[in-house]
Each structure stands twice: as structure tokens, then as C-alpha cells.
Amino acid sequence: MRNEQIYVVRIGGGERLTRLLQTALEGTASQSISIDALGQGLRDAAILFAVGVDALGVSEEFLRLLRLLRQNNGCLRGSIAGIVVDGESELYSKSAAQELALAANMAGCTFLGKSLVEGTGSLYNQHILAQRMNRSWEDTYFLRAKELVQRLLTHQPKKFDAPKLLMLHASDHRLSNTVWLGRELVRRLPESFAAQEISLQNGTIQDCRGCSYAACLHYAENNTCFYGGTIPEEVLPAIRSCDALLLLCPNYNDSVSANMMALFNRMTNLLVQQELLDKYLFSVVVSGYSGSDLVARQLLGTLCFNKTVTLPGNFCMLETAHDPGAAQQLQGIGDRLDAFAAHMVDILQK
Numbered sequence: 452m453r454n455e456q457i458y459v460v461r462i463g464g465g466e467r468l469t470r471l472l473q474t475a476l477e478g479t480a481s482q483s484i485s486i487d488a489l490g491q492g493l494r495d496a497a498i499l500f501a502v503g504v505d506a507l508g509v510s511e512e513f514l515r516l517l518r519l520l521r522q523n524n525g526c527l528r529g530s531i532a533g534i535v536v537d538g539e540s541e542l543y544s545k546s547a548a549q550e551l552a553l554a555a556n557m558a559g560c561t562f563l564g565k566s567l568v569e570g571t572g573s574l575y576n577q578h579i580l581a582q583r584m585n586r587s588w589e590d591t592y593f594l595r596a597k598e599l600v601q602r603l604l605t606h607q608p609k610k611f612d613a614p615k616l617l618m619l620h621a622s623d624h625r626l627s628n629t630v631w632l633g634r635e636l637v638r639r640l641p642e643s644f645a646a647q648e649i650s651l652q653n654g655t656i657q658d659c660r661g662c663s664y665a666a667c668l669h670y671a672e673n674n675t676c677f678y679g680g681t682i683p684e685e686v687l688p689a690i691r692s693c694d695a696l697l698l699l700c701p702n703y704n705d706s707v708s709a710n711m712m713a714l715f716n717r718m719t720n721l722l723v724q725q726e727l728l729d730k731y732l733f734s735v736v737v738s739g740y741s742g743s744d745l746v747a748r749q750l751l752g753t754l755c756f757n758k759t760v761t762l763p764g765n766f767c768m769l770e771t772a773h774d775p776g777a778a779q780q781l782q783g784i785g786d787r788l789d790a791f792a793a794h795m796v797d798i799l800q801k
């Protein structure tokens with residue numbers, strides 16, 4: 452289904468955001484929508500969130516939007532969105548985008564890979580792409596927003612007869628709550644799914660060395676990386692060929708674990724050759740005490756905004772369980788697993 456028009460939700464911002472929107476929406480049918488109308492429900496639509504963040508951070512209106520999205524379960528089901536955040540300083544723009552994306556995603560909204568266009572106050576964050584495009588920083592920023600609008604309007608969700616699902620984890624599989632939940636999900640999927648599980652503990656994972664772009668590309672063209680080993684030999688080829696990822700992420704100090712983060716850092720080796728826009732991300736996050744939303748934000752920021760993977764609505768199952776085996780004892784866990792597995796089938800299968 453091709454969307455005929457784009458709904459624009461604007462919060463704050465000054466004349467730079469106004470000019471950006473003029474460029475981005477030129478020649479496109481668009482309609483402004485208030486945050487209250489959004490909270491009442493906007494289904495199966497293409498949405499652009501355009502947010503101004505001043506030097507002190509997010510506004511009260513922005514917080515009201517978050518609360519409306521969290522309050523109105525499913526209000527954006529079937530919709531697809533992108534975010535433009537225009538910052539006044541060098542701070543707070545990215546955290547605002549991540550928080551908004553998680554709230555909208557939990558309200559059912561899909562985010563395409565690379566669906567954040569961010570302008571820091573100085574626009575220095577555009578400088579590398581601007582150099583490549585031989586444009587000014589501002590032109591580059593505005594054109595990225597225009598390209599995002601076009602992608603939102605023309606996006607066709609991909610479906611598969613026999614979806615290839617890659618489940619990745621870095622936990623001790625005998626004791627882990629996340630691994631138990633992940634395997635329970637896979638067990639509930641139809642036989643037509645081809646599921647593969649890889650443990651990042653099978654080899655020693657070293658973090659990205661930060662080679663130059665040219666060196667990274669050189670290694671990637673030879674299907675390897677400076678360090679070699681499990682990541683370029685096993686994990687990256689499996690990511691390249693899968694249709695969807697299922698990442699099992701315990702909360703380690705309000706972050707994904709070091710092995711998982713090393714994988715994310717080393718995914719650049721894959722991205723220098725191909726984007727991952729046609730792949731979906733699902734995840735299970737488990738905290739021992741609290742903070743699963745922080746890990747979910749990290750996942751969407753890293754994998755969707757940076758690493759180009761598409762985030763289906765409600766991409767993440769968030770649970771709290773500390774001791775080994777505790778996830779199995781959670782009240783209602785069987786029903787939540789059933790519902791999440793059914794949701795994965797709904798997203799992926801024809």
C-alpha cells in the first residue's frame with residue numbers, strides 16, 4: 452500500500468525547522484495533526500514527527516506527546532513514521548528522538564531503518580555526508596529530511612513465505628532468562644519459519660578496532676575484518692542472509708552486554724557493503740530490577756537509526772526477572788509469549 456499523504460506532527464522548533472519542512476514537503480501532500488488527535492488514534496498512516504529541542508532539552512509539549520502515546524495503547528498501529536529533530540545546541544536531540552521512537556513504537560508504529568534525521572545546533576553532525584554530497588551542511592540536512600519523507604510515502608512492508616529468523620544472544624544458555632524466553636518464542640512459531648540460533652559466547656568477541664572506512668571496506672570485500680573470527684565468519688553472513696533478527700538482551704548496567712555491543716560496533720563491516728533496510732528487528736529485553744526501556748532505546752537507536760534495520764511496531768518484549776529461571780515464574784508469561792510470537796508471524800509472514 453502506498454501512502455497518499457504524510458501527517459506532520461510538529462512540536463516546537465524555530466525558523467530552521469520551518470524551512471526544513473518547506474523543503475522536505477515540497478510537492479508532497481501533507482497534513483498537520485495535533486498531538487491530541489494523534490493520541491486518539493492514527494492508524495495505517497505515514498507520519499513525520501518534527502521536533503524542536505532547545506538548549507535546555509525537551510519541552511512540556513513533547514512530554515505530553517510521550518504520555519499520550521504511552522496512555523493510548525495501539526493508537527499508531529499499522530502506521531509508519533520518521534523523526535526529524537532540530538536541536539538548538541549539540542545536546543539532547545538524539546535522546547529526544549530515541550524516547551519518542553520507543554513511545555511511538557510501543558503504540559504500534561513502525562520505524563524504517565535510518566528514520567532519524569537529526570540536526571544539532573551547529574549542524575556539524577552533517578559534515579561527513581555533506582562532504583560526500585558536495586553540499587552545504589544545511590542543504591544536506593534538508594535533503595535527508597526530504598528523502599525520509601519520500602521513503603515513508605513509498606514504503607512497501609516486506610512479507611515472506613518462509614521467514615528466516617536469526618536469534619542472537621550472549622548468555623549462558625542453561626541459566627539465562629532471555630535465552631529461555633527467546634527459545635519459547637521460537638517454539639511457538641509455525642514450522643514454515645527457518646530459525647537459526649547463534650551464541651556470541653561461542654568465540655572470543657573483540658570490540659571494533661575503528662579501522663579507516665577504506666580499510667573496513669577492504670576487509671569486508673574479502674569477507675573478513677581486522678580481527679577475523681566468529682563475527683565475520685559466522686555472525687555477519689547469518690545477518691546478511693536473514694529476514695529478521697531476534698536479539699536476546701539482558702540488561703547489563705542499563706545497556707546491552709559487552710559482547711552484543713561489540714557485535715553492533717563491528718556491524719559497520721557489513722554496512723560498508725549493504726544497508727539492512729529490508730530486515731526487521733525483534734528483541735527480548737530482561738532486567739533484573741528495572742531499566743528495560745533504556746536497553747530498548749539503545750537497541751532502536753543503534754540498530755534502526757544507525758545500522759539501518761527496520762523496527763516493526765512493538766518490536767520488543769520487555770520483562771523483569773532476576774534469578775535463573777525467574778522468567779518462567781512470571782505471572783502471565785505464557786500469554787505474553789503467545790501474543791508476541793503471533794505478532795512476529797503477523798509482521799513477517801504473507
Ligand SMILES: Cc1cc2nc3c(=O)[nH]c(=O)nc-3n(C[C@H](O)[C@H](O)[C@H](O)COP(=O)(O)O)c2cc1C
Nearest residue numbers: 627628629701702703704705738739740741772773
Ligand atoms: C554484569 C551485570 C549487570 C547487570 N546490570 C543490571 C542493571 O543495571 N539493571 C538491572 O535491572 N539488572 C541488571 N542485571 C541483572 C540482569 O539483567 C538479570 O539478571 C537478567 O535476568 C539477566 O538475563 P539473563 O538471565 O538472560 O542473563 C545485571 C546482571 C549482570 C550479570
